[in-house]
Amino acid sequence: MHVGRSYRPVEFALWSRGSIVFMVLVSLCAIGVYNIPSIAGFAVPWPIIVVLGTTVSLMAGFKNSQVLARSGEALQAFAQISASSRMLSRFCCDFTDEPSRRALVYRHIAWLTALRFSLRRSMPWESMGHKANREFRKRYHIVEDTTALPDELAALLGRDDAAKALENGMLAAPLHLLNIQGHQINLLFRDAGLAPQVYTELLKLMRDLHDQQARCDRIKNSPYPRQYAIVSSMFVAIFCTLLPFGAVPVFAEMSRLGGVWSVISIWLTIPFSALLGWMYMSLDQVGESTSNPFEGGANDVPISQICRDLEIELRVAMGEVDLPAPLLPRNGIAT
Numbered sequence: 632m633h634v635g636r637s638y639r640p641v642e643f644a645l646w647s648r649g650s651i652v653f654m655v656l657v658s659l660c661a662i663g664v665y666n667i668p669s670i671a672g673f674a675v676p677w678p679i680i681v682v683l684g685t686t687v688s689l690m691a692g693f694k695n696s697q698v699l700a701r702s703g704e705a706l707q708a709f710a711q712i713s714a715s716s717r718m719l720s721r722f723c724c725d726f727t728d729e730p731s732r733r734a735l736v737y738r739h740i741a742w743l744t745a746l747r748f749s750l751r752r753s754m755p756w757e758s759m760g761h762k763a764n765r766e767f768r769k770r771y772h773i774v775e776d777t778t779a780l781p782d783e784l785a786a787l788l789g790r791d792d793a794a795k796a797l798e799n800g801m802l803a804a805p806l807h808l809l810n811i812q813g814h815q816i817n818l819l820f821r822d823a824g825l826a827p828q829v830y831t832e833l834l835k836l837m838r839d840l841h842d843q844q845a846r847c848d849r850i851k852n853s854p855y856p857r858q859y860a861i862v863s864s865m866f867v868a869i870f871c872t873l874l875p876f877g878a879v880p881v882f883a884e885m886s887r888l889g890g891v892w893s894v895i896s897i898w899l900t901i902p903f904s905a906l907l908g909w910m911y912m913s914l915d916q917v918g919e920s921t922s923n924p925f926e927g928g929a930n931d932v933p934i935s936q937i938c939r940d941l942e943i944e945l946r947v948a949m950g951e952v953d954l955p956a957p958l959l960p961r962n963g964i965a966t
Contacts (some may be wrong), residue, residue, distance in 0.1 A: 632930060632932060632964065633930065633963055635964075642767075643913075646767050647912070647916055649762075649763060650912035651905055651909050652963055655901055656827055656872075658904045660899040661875035661879045661904075663900070664777070665879045667778055674880040675877040680874060683866070683869065684870055686870075687863075687911060691828055691863060691914050691918065694918045695918040697859075698885065699921070701924060702924045702932070705847065707930045708847050709843075709932055713941055715836050715843070716943075716945065717738060719735070720949075726949050727819065727824065728824070733880070733949065735812065735883065738787075738815075739812065740945060743942065745784065745808055745843060746805045746938075747938050750847060750851050751773070751925065751926070756857065757926040760888070761920075763916070764928060765951035768927070768928075770964065771961045771964040773927045774966070775927070776927075780797070780804070781797060784796055784797065786876075786959050797809075803951055806835075806844070807845055827871040847925070853913055854923065855922040855923075856859065866942060875900055875908075876906055881896075882903070883896060883898070917930075933966050936958045939955060940958075942955060
């Protein structure tokens with residue numbers, strides 16, 4: 632997630648430069664076709680371009696509004712996880728003994744760790760494999776790219792418990808840890824280690840954590856509907872391909888003004904078509920790259936930073952001073 636003032640125009644232009652190159656090439660083709668003797672004057676009627684542009688605008692607006700809703704829901708889920716984590720820590724510190732408190736809090740941190748690794752895994756429909764996104768990813772750091780889940784769980788739980796959490800695979804680890812956490816809470820209550828009121832509140836917190844994990848898993852495992860994604864991208868591609876063929880005669884007419892206009896007028900098709908096409912294609916590119924809020928893109932929910940900040944808060948609440956370093960934004964991008 633970009634947490635600076637804004638993206639710099641140069642950054643955005645470099646990220647979306649593919650659409651500019653495409654529009655320049657199509658514009659050159661349109662000028663060439665317009666001047667071929669056998670089909671001189673070939674162009675797409677401007678009313679067709681207008682109708683296509685209106686349709687594409689509606690589709691792009693619908694897609695981006697839905698994508699923004701997905702991203703907002705993902706951010707809300709982690710905001711709720713943060714709130715529940717702080718409440719869990721407070722109950723553990725206030726109402727349990729030191730060994731139980733440490734076990735519960737560290738297992739919760741392990742759950743956060745397993746959850747973020749699960750959400751960072753690559754899915755077929757995600758856009759991080761696109762060349763522009765791969766290049767831009769070099770500007771920031773995703774901690775899951777350089778660490779391993781078994782090692783991080785072992786540091787929190789010990790080798791044996793970490794191996795048990797991972798024996799059914801990385802995807803099953805978060806749910807396994809929540810189940811073990813609930814089991815220990817039940818044992819503490821049975822052994823009179825928890826007051827009934829505290830036990831009830833802890834169960835509510837565990838239920839909320841289950842709900843938020845399910846919410847995150849649904850967003851991760853369910854892509855933005857592919858039928859709408861492909862229709863939007865196709866409409867944008869069709870419109871941007873036909874746009875220069877409609878713009879050529881408009882600018883060619885300016886040659887009647889005489890003078891220098893008779894030479895350069897038709898060539899103005901290139902910059903103006905490139906500008907309009909870039910606007911539409913960039914809008915579609917932004918929507919596509921934002922539709923998966925956990926994949927590790929520059930506009931995604933910074934789950935690594937959220938989890939690290941929570942780990943620091945929870946360990947400070949237990950009185951620890953040997954703390955991990957916070958994950959600071961790099962080039963204005965928090966991950």
